[in-house]
Amino acid sequence: MLSISNLSKTYLPDKKEALKGVTLDIEKGEFTALLGQNGAGKTTLINILAGNVLKTEGMVKIGGYSIGSHALETKRIIGIVPQDTGYDFVFSVYEALKKQSGYFGIRHNGEYIDELLESLYLTDKKFSNIRGLSGGMKKRFLIAKALVHRPKILVLDEPTAGVDIEMRHTLYDFLIRLHQSGTTIILTTHYIEEAEKLCDRVVIIDSGRIIADEPKTQLIENFSRKVTVEFQFDFELDSADMAFLNAYNPQIEEKTKLRLRVLKKNLPEVFQLISRRNMEFVDLAIEKPTLEDIYLSIIHR
Amino acid sequence: MEIVFYNKVGFITLLGREIQRFMKVPVQTILGPLISNILYLGIFGGMLRTRQVGIEGVNYLQFLVPGLASMGAIFAAFQNPSFSLISQKFQNTIQDINSYPISNLEKSLAFILGGTFRGVLVGLLTYASTIVFIGFELAHPLLFLISLGATSFLFASFGLIAGLVLDNFERMDFLLSIIITPLAYLGGVFFEISKLPGLLPAIRFINPIYPLVSITRAVYLGIFDGSIYWQIGIAAVMIIGSFLTAVTLFEKGIGIKIR
Numbered sequence: 001m002l003s004i005s006n007l008s009k010t011y012l013p014d015k016k017e018a019l020k021g022v023t024l025d026i027e028k029g030e031f032t033a034l035l036g037q038n039g040a041g042k043t044t045l046i047n048i049l050a051g052n053v054l055k056t057e058g059m060v061k062i063g064g065y066s067i068g069s070h071a072l073e074t075k076r077i078i079g080i081v082p083q084d085t086g087y088d089f090v091f092s093v094y095e096a097l098k099k100q101s102g103y104f105g106i107r108h109n110g111e112y113i114d115e116l117l118e119s120l121y122l123t124d125k126k127f128s129n130i131r132g133l134s135g136g137m138k139k140r141f142l143i144a145k146a147l148v149h150r151p152k153i154l155v156l157d158e159p160t161a162g163v164d165i166e167m168r169h170t171l172y173d174f175l176i177r178l179h180q181s182g183t184t185i186i187l188t189t190h191y192i193e194e195a196e197k198l199c200d201r202v203v204i205i206d207s208g209r210i211i212a213d214e215p216k217t218q219l220i221e222n223f224s225r226k227v228t229v230e231f232q233f234d235f236e237l238d239s240a241d242m243a244f245l246n247a248y249n250p251q252i253e254e255k256t257k258l259r260l261r262v263l264k265k266n267l268p269e270v271f272q273l274i275s276r277r278n279m280e281f282v283d284l285a286i287e288k289p290t291l292e293d294i295y296l297s298i299i300h301r
Numbered sequence: 302m303e304i305v306f307y308n309k310v311g312f313i314t315l316l317g318r319e320i321q322r323f324m325k326v327p328v329q330t331i332l333g334p335l336i337s338n339i340l341y342l343g344i345f346g347g348m349l350r351t352r353q354v355g356i357e358g359v360n361y362l363q364f365l366v367p368g369l370a371s372m373g374a375i376f377a378a379f380q381n382p383s384f385s386l387i388s389q390k391f392q393n394t395i396q397d398i399n400s401y402p403i404s405n406l407e408k409s410l411a412f413i414l415g416g417t418f419r420g421v422l423v424g425l426l427t428y429a430s431t432i433v434f435i436g437f438e439l440a441h442p443l444l445f446l447i448s449l450g451a452t453s454f455l456f457a458s459f460g461l462i463a464g465l466v467l468d469n470f471e472r473m474d475f476l477l478s479i480i481i482t483p484l485a486y487l488g489g490v491f492f493e494i495s496k497l498p499g500l501l502p503a504i505r506f507i508n509p510i511y512p513l514v515s516i517t518r519a520v521y522l523g524i525f526d527g528s529i530y531w532q533i534g535i536a537a538v539m540i541i542g543s544f545l546t547a548v549t550l551f552e553k554g555i556g557i558k559i560r
Contacts, residue, residue, distance in 0.1 A: 012560050051399040053559045072307055075402040086393035090325055102314025103401040 001153055001184045002026040002049075007058035009044050009208075018044040020208040022058070026153075026186065026201075031179045033195030033216075034188045035295055036205040042188045043083060045205070046157050050080045063152060076104065079151030081142050083158045083188075089131045093122060093141055096130060097148055104149035116144045119174055121167075136163045140171070153184045160194060172198060192292040202291065204298055212298050216291065223294040229270065231258045232283035244273060311403040312411055319415025323381055331423060334377055338369045338427045342434060345491060356524055363438060366431045367445075367521035368490035371452055371514045373427040375485060376477075378420030378453035379460035382412040383473055386464030386556070395557055405551040412464075413457040413547065420453025421446070440523025448520050451536060452513040458543035459509075465547070465556035489514045512536045 002025070009019040019041045026032055036042050047053035048060060051071060060067045063077035088096060097113045117123045120140040125133060133141060139159055146154060156175075160168045168191075175198055179185050189195055195202060195216075202219050204212040212219065233256050242250040248260040248270060262270050267286075274281070289297075306312065323330040346362040356364070389395040398408065425446075428439070439445055467473050487494065487501075488510030495502050505511040512532035519525050550556070 047396075047559070050396065051558070052396045054554060072402045072404060075400060080400060082396065084393070085396065088389075088392070088394055088397075090322060099314055099318055102317075103308075103311045103403060105308045105310040105402065107310060 001028045001030075001063060002186070003059075003061040004045075005059040007045070007048065007060060008056045009041075009048065009053065010056045018208055019048075022205070022208070022210055024203060024210060024213065026184060028152075028184055029179075029182060030201055031175075031185045031199045032187070032201040032203055033199035034186055034203050034205060035192070035195060036188075037299060040205045041208040042205055043157060044208075046080065046082075046155055046186075046188065049078060049155060050082070051075070076149060077152050079146035079149065079154045081139075081146045081154070081156040081159050083161070085142065087130045087138060087141075089129065092127050092129055093117070093133070093144075094126045096141075097144060100145050101148045106149060109148065112150075113144075113148065116147055119177075120144050121170060136167045139163055140167075143171075143174075147178075151183070153186065154178065155186045157188050158190065159187070160189065160191060168194075192290070192295055196291040204295065206299050219294060220288065220291065223289050223297065225265075226261055226263050227267075227289075228287040229260045229262050229267070230285040230287070231260075231274070231279075231281040232256065232285075233258065233279065234282050244277070245270070307404040307407060308402055311401055312407040315401070315403060315408065315411035316414055319381065319385060319412060320418055322385060322415075323419050330377070330381075330419065331426065334373050334423050335426050335430060338373050339430050341369055341491075342366070342431055346434060356522065359522060359524070362435050363522065364493075364518070365491065366428065366435060366438070367518040368514055369431070370424040370427045370449065370521075371510075371517045372485050372490045374420035374424035374449050374453045375456045375510060375513075376481070377423035378416040378456040379463070379477070379481060381416035381419045381460060382457055383460040383464035383467070385412065385415070386461070387467060387470055387473055390468055390556070391470070398557055399554075406548055409461060409544070409548045409551050412461045413454060413544065416457025416460050417450060417453040420457060421449050424449040424453065439521060441520045444520035445517065448513070448517040451540060452517060455509065455513065455536070455540045455543055458540070458547045461547040462543065462550060465550045468556065484508050484510050487511075489518070509539050512539075 004022055004024040007019055007022040008017070010017050022041070022045065034042050034045070044053060048055050049062065049067070051067065051074075055067075062074040065073040065077070067074050091099065094113065094117075097116070098110075101107070101109050101113070114123070114126075117126055120143060122137060122140055122144065125137060130138070130141065139162070143156070143159060146156075160171055163171065172194070175185060175187070179198075185198075187195065187199060200216055202212065202214060202216050203210060214222070236255045237252045237258060239250070239252055242252070242258070245258075245260060248262050248266075251259045253259060260270060342362075342365060346365050386395070389398070401408075403411075428445075463473060463476055467476065487497075487504050488508050489505070490510075494505045494511065497504075512535045515532050516529065516536060519529050554560075
């Protein structure tokens, strides 16, 4: 569905390298999270897909069409929800969506526009001027705008930034339904829980290079070999007495709580060691790393 | 360069937006220039009404009407695409243009024809407003319309080029004040260039406004001399050249894509 090969971008005139040989293949129906810090190259990559930034080197194909030689065909396949954009304040929501449809050669799609507005909770703003929409409504309007031509791939650049929690969850539900209907989705976000909740593949980009690209479950599994074990005792602990657990980096919290970092295969041994000391615990928690932990550990490697 | 009508509906929608955009604010885009032109006509025409010009049997008021209609068309046609593009840059919506599956030829044509429509409208309304002062004096109505259309097309192309290349309103104002306005004044709108002193008459050979004003005046008055064919030829070359330049700038993404 999307094929990127050895893509590089150097901005002129200061010769800043934003992308350095990025290679990425997105299959039909995938829901991919594109993660990275500010300035990592995510927006440059999206802007190249949108045709706003000219690539320096490499090949990009959308739906089998090259963005260089068949740019117009690629635009019918992809829908982009930009991170930071303005609005044409001359028109109402409905007028703007009708015009957007027209640019894509589509007429008489009023019913579909109504469906989109309903799904994005914008029906009551149909005839309002875009100027009068709140920040969250404007974001939802941008999603509707990117979907009027029923793209096969939807790219969202931080769509929930600045959106309140309730509306964020409404958007998640919308994106899940859209994905289930067969749309391939690429999502960039700073909310890792968003990627964890929605996506089935995680791509991490740093300094213009892809440094991780794996199915979400595998990524979490790979980083879950080591877990955090937390024992709760009903007596106070002394760090000097915990030397027998030094291999597991013991940490005492709130005087009665013991935290250890343990490889999963070593868990039985840890329980045996504690049992031999007759340390009876009253509660136990084993924490797997979250995607956020994994993300932080990867980018800080 | 893609074929002309890759996306006919898209082209018509973009053209419609360019027309709708200025029609939504008619006071600024239509009435303003119209009032200016009527004032020019009232002041200059009123004061110099009986003054004869170099064309036999033509008084100054008759000389002035086609000049003013051309000037109104020139400014309106230039401002429409240039203002549209610069305001999209200002509003940060310029990247939308890159997302449409509309060929660069169609995009260029939509912006230019939008400007042409506004230019012709202002030119015709300027003419219509002069009827009060001078009556229905129009020798060749269809040729007058074509001439206003050609003038507007040329300056809409210039406006598109300016809108792509320039990135703010201050620069566009500078271009209008320092280049377009002096060229209009020295393009035969208000007086005969040949009567200027010294080498100044030679400016007509490098002024794109001069042949267009001359052609519009000729078809308005119905008085043609041998130079009309040269002027038509020069105008045609300028129209083709400016249009191709505008399309090429769109193709290269100048002003709308980041390099």
